[in-house]
Amino acid sequence: MMVIRKCIFLFLTLSLCNICIYSQDSVLSIEYKKEVINTLSDLMNDKYVFPDIAKKTEEYIKEQFKKGHFDQFTSNESFATALTESVQSINNDKHMKVMSQPPYEAPAMTPERLIEEKIFNLKRKKEYNAGFHNVKVLEGNVGYLDLRGFTYFKEGKVIADAYMKLIRNTDAVIIDLSKNGGGDPEMVQYLCSYFFKGDIHLNSLYFREGDRTIDFHTLDKVDGKKMIDVPLFVITSKRTFSGAEEFSYNMQTQKRATIIGQTTGGGANPGGTVPINKFLSVFIPTGKAINPITKTNWEGVGVVPEIKVGNDDSFNKAHELAKEGANQYREKLKGLYTNTFSNLLSKLEKYDEVNSEKNILVTLKDCKEKGLIEEWEINALGYQYMIEHKKLKIAVCIFKSNTILHPQSANGFDSYAEGLMKLGSYDESIKNYKKAVELAKMDNSPDLSVYQENLKKALQKK
CATH class of the missing domain: 1.25.40.10 (Tetratricopeptide repeat domain)
Known part of the structure; x- marks a missing residue:
């Protein structure tokens, strides 16, 4: 009985500790905020692609802390938002965001919490569907792909191939990136490869760690039918960001597509999310994009469409232009077919x-x-x-x-x-x-x- 009571006491003690830690979500102490700012500063100094800007950002948020700017924020959600605003006011990097954990019900570090997180992630993964939201064939034999993100290549490739298969016989294609926040550069590379023949240098990513540069070229083969000369139109908006901007910028600089819509968000620095503590994490850009044609990128300026229209008019305008492009493409194919078959019959x-x-x-x-x-x-x-x-x-x-x-x-x-x-x-x-x-x-x-x-x-x- 004594052993059982000790186990029960230990379990209750751990549970109370977890509840105390978790309760920080509603009342944040000065010491807690100081520890978060110190950890955030260390992470930025260690990882951010621009070390000098990381140092300036650290000095600014620590000065704000001393002045009591963060005293008014009493929850992790509001504190994370305030930190993001302060950090971005110095580095102007929209990629760098401090985020709070989703509002889980179970206390942290418990089996129930692990199960809850797993179920949440599985649900999100299924609903996200590798970013492929919708695909259909519009009037005029125009393929339409609504892509909301570029998931990890190993997970998304099969779904990408399946969706591209459904529009492989269309005479023009619209890719809607107006609600796309970016994702994996390899997935961007793979989808771009559907629209190019041969080896095309699309983009390069320089990373601070290891002082290394990774070049991304079009792939010679995809598991589907390439559409190398089909007219291509890309819809963008202010929400189009990061990897979605790279796709648009690649197509624009290679003169492969017509960009329609609004100037994009302006985030060209790739990176990853790292934890600050159990409740907060931060996305830190560890690299920067370098386009082989412009020798620069879209950071801070966005991708500017050739055809600027309001968000509500983007789809209709893209469809109108795509139908015209499809008609021209069919006429081109008709001439090609005629010449090719005439040559065959002569032989x-x-x-x-x-x-x-x-x-x-x-x-x-x-x-x-x-x-x-x-x-x-x-x-x-x-x-x-x-x-x-x-x-x-x-x-x-x-x-x-x-x-x-x-x-x-x-x-x-x-x-x-x-x-x-x-x-x-x-x-x-x-x-x-x-x-x-x-x-x-x-x-x-x-x-x-x-x-x-x-x-x-x-x-x-x-």
């Missing part, structure tokens, strides 16, 4: 023993790379020239090209084998029928029995 007009096979492959490859023809369409084209136009050698060249462009297609090899069989090239035909069966087995194709039967007939015919 299929007459068989040339020396050049036809090479020329047809090059032309079909060009069509494929431009997204104008797919594997099944090449296959159908081969049968059209074999059956309707009675141009067997041209058809065999088309079938062969298809196996080179789509080396994993069992159907492609089966069709090529059929064409070779009609030409009387039995050994080569059987070789390709076997390849079709092999690929079909690897792919668990439902047409495996068809390919096996075709192989069997070819062997019998030989």
Whole structure:
């Protein structure tokens, strides 16, 4: 019994201590505020990207403390707001904010508090959805993406790919960043990569720690369809901040998009959140952005749109311009399709023993790379020239090209084998029928029995 009573006493003592600590949220002592200011000053001096400004900021908030400026603030929420205002009045850095913890019900450092925090974070993560708020196709075949943040790349990539897939066939795209407060530079880099071809230097981030610079270039591949020449429009507002500004600035300086809306918030210094104590934390910028074209960034000035309109008019204006852009894009594609297909048809007009096979492959490859023809369409084209136009050698060249462009297609090899069989090239035909069966087995194709039967007939015919 004595052991049990001691345990109960210890538990009650710890609980009372936690309640006392937690009660600081309603009444803040002078000593508590002094300790917060000292810790905040140390963190700024250790981490802030501009050490000289950190020192000036420290001197200012300590002077304010001595004058009693912070005496009037009796809760962590009001104290955090006051500290933020004082800090920003010196460094003019909108990234640096002192924040209070959410109003949890359970006392700090208890199992109940840990569970409450976990549930809160899970709920927030699900609702946030990696920042992807809405996606739809508007009138005029215009893709619209409402993006509220750039979450960590490892978490957000799959969702980004899924959303981009839904607008991959649109003729213009609007990305709405009017409610986007920023996020992970890697996620900015990845989404930018959807709209560029090749290696483009987008941005660099210099960090005080280690005196290092990280360059961000477009990625050669994304897990989706790139939209490298689709007209792009970006909506901004005063709330557009940090990573969302980088996306806008990248697109503006590369002349890849039209920015519509209002001048953005003006925060270009990346960093991270660190705790001051159990109740307060601070976001400290540890680096700065350096654009490869302007050699500067948008800190303090924001990204200025090419087309300035009020927040209420931004969407309608963007949609109006996007529809015009989509019409122009379709006309451009029409000309491209006409020229490309005319070139292809000219190569299929007459068989040339020396050049036809090479020329047809090059032309079909060009069509494929431009997204104008797919594997099944090449296959159908081969049968059209074999059956309707009675141009067997041209058809065999088309079938062969298809196996080179789509080396994993069992159907492609089966069709090529059929064409070779009609030409009387039995050994080569059987070789390709076997390849079709092999690929079909690897792919668990439902047409495996068809390919096996075709192989069997070819062997019998030989």
